[in-house]
Amino acid sequence: MNPNNEAPAGDTTHLTDPKIQSRLRKVADFQVLPLLLIAFASYQLDRTNISSALTGGFASAISVNQNTVNIGNQLMFLGVIVLEIPSNVILHRIGPRYWIGGQVLIFGFIAALQVFIRNRTGFLVTRSILGLAEAGFIPGAMFTLSQWYTREEITRRIAIFFFGMFGGTAVGPLLGAGLLTLDGKGNLSGWQWIFLGEMDRSVTVLILMEGIWTITVSFTLLLFLPERNSYEQPLESEKAPEGIDCAPKNLSGSKIPLKVIVETLTNVSKWPHFLATACVFATWSPLTTYTPSIIMSLGFSRVQSNALTAIGNMMTLPVVFFFAWLSDKTCRRGMTVMIAIMVYLIALICLRIIQPHVHVWSKFGLWTTVNALAVGYHPIHNAWIQMNSRSPEERSIEVATNELVVMCATAGLMAGTQIFRQEDSEGFYPNGLLIMIGLVLMGLILTALQEVIYYVQNSRVEKEARLTVLNIL
Structure with missing residues (x-):
């Protein structure tokens, strides 16, 4: 008799038990996914609180200009790229519970x-260290999710996971609007209250405020984020593609061979994915940093500007979910990604052409629309890549692909920090918008190319399969 009610070694009959499958799915939906989503929201709050701080006079208080802010953000994204792979090597050795939980604790403290x-040097150093601390969180969390869902289920779950990022981006300006009203209280400026708010969410009651959000999130992860047992299999997939590796999933102790990373990087057929990610995601970077400042330049107060910015960011959530639903409904993920990018491109073109000729509220509406549509494609694009990682080393290839995609997205964000320059701020960045239009157009072309590549590859596979059947007959 087994006192732990675990299946004996070598016994796999429990893997298709509907009760086991149902239990795993409930754990994934009501424990793993919510915990990672909340952690992602905390991650994004700590990363983007600077956008609200800028409307509170942060740049002038530490004697830096907009171009220096851009450099600081570049250094942050560079830190993410530098430690992306080492971070995930650690994740695969000790498991997501301790590594992801520890990361939330550390980067929250650094953001605080x-x-x-007090000066330019302190700003640049702090942003650099913040990036190093955040490295590996996104691909690590995405891989953790992939341990719990079938390929038919993962697109919508990844979209929900990204609600954490987009939700954090949406809530950030609202928190900023509230904290900026404390300007002058306790001999602190409004921007200092913003960072104090993030500090509380970070790490310790030593630096007080009214909550301990991120430390609560980190300890919740450390205590309650479940690990997959070594004997447990992926949830049953009704339409698992041929060649999928069905070996048991055990995150802790697994490794990503350097050979696999090199092979993934040199797989030319996946390059359009990587390049499209960098191109389109680059345009989100200036929007998250400068939209509150842009709206403030329309004549709104700093508190109003942060509150109004949240509208476009909140609209991102139904946009993302709609495209995720469309992707699952049609099973045409590549086409869905192209539609989402096309809609965003049209919004950018309208903003660039119409903005000089309309009044304040129309300008606000145009910028809000652009923010709402800026990332509707992104979760589906990530899922599309995962669902086309087919090889004898399926799991390792999928992990390496996730890491490279996130690194490309981060590289895009790093480059995108320089799109909105101080000298282009008059007229609401007309040159920057042209650059964004060009990047999104290039991303659309690359995505279409990737769809063609998959079509050709799938046609070849189907032809070989038919020939094999005919030879057998």
Whole structure:
């Protein structure tokens, strides 16, 4: 008799038990996914609180200009790229519970230290260290999710996971609007209250406020984020593609061979994925940093500007979910990605052409629309890549692909920090918008190319399969 009620070694009959499958799915939907979503929201709050701080006079308080802010953000994204792969090597050795939980604790604390910034050097150093601390979180969390869902289920779950990022981006300006009203209280500026708010969510009651959000999130992850047992199999997939590796999933102790990373990187057929990710995602970087400042330049107060920015960011959530639903409904993920990018491109073109000729509220509406549509494609694009990782080393290839895609997205964000320059700020960045239009157009072309590549590859596979059947007959 087994006291732990575990299946004996070598016994796999439990893997298709509907009760086991149902239990695993409930754990995934009501424990794993919500915990990672909340952690992602905390991650994004700590990363983007600077956009609200800028409307509170942060740049002038530490004597830096907009171009220096751009450099600081570049250094942050560079830190993410530098430690992306080492971070995930650690994740695969010790498991997501301890590594992801520890990361949330660490980067929250570092983000909080921004309250002590006094000059340009302190700003650049703090942003660099923040990026190093955040490295590996997104691909690690996405891989953790892939351990719990079938390929038919993963697209919508990844979209929900990204609600954490987009939700954090949406909530950030609202928190900023509230905290900026504390300007002057306790001899602190409004921007310092913003960073103090993030500090509380970070790490310790030593730096007080009214909550301990991120430390609560980190300890919740450390205590309650479940690990997959070594004997447990993926949930049953009704339409598992031929060649899928069905070996048991055990995150802790697994490794990503350097050979697999090199092979994935040199797989030319996947390059359009990587390049499209960098091109389109680059345009989100200036929007998250400068939209509150842009709206403030329309004549709104700093508190109003942050509150109004949240509207476009909130609209991102139904946009993302709609495209995820469309992707699952049609099973045409590549086409869905292209439609989402096309809609965003049209919004950018309208903003660039119409903006000089309309009044304040129309300008606000145009910028809000662009923010709402800027990332509707992104979760589906990530899922599309995962669902086309087919090889004898399926799991390792999928992990390496996730890491490279996130690194490309981060590289795009790093480059995108320089799109909106201080000298282009008059007229609401007309040159920057042209650059964004060009990047999104290039991303659309690359996505279409990737769809063609998959079509050709799938046609070849189907032809070989038919010939094999005929030879057998």
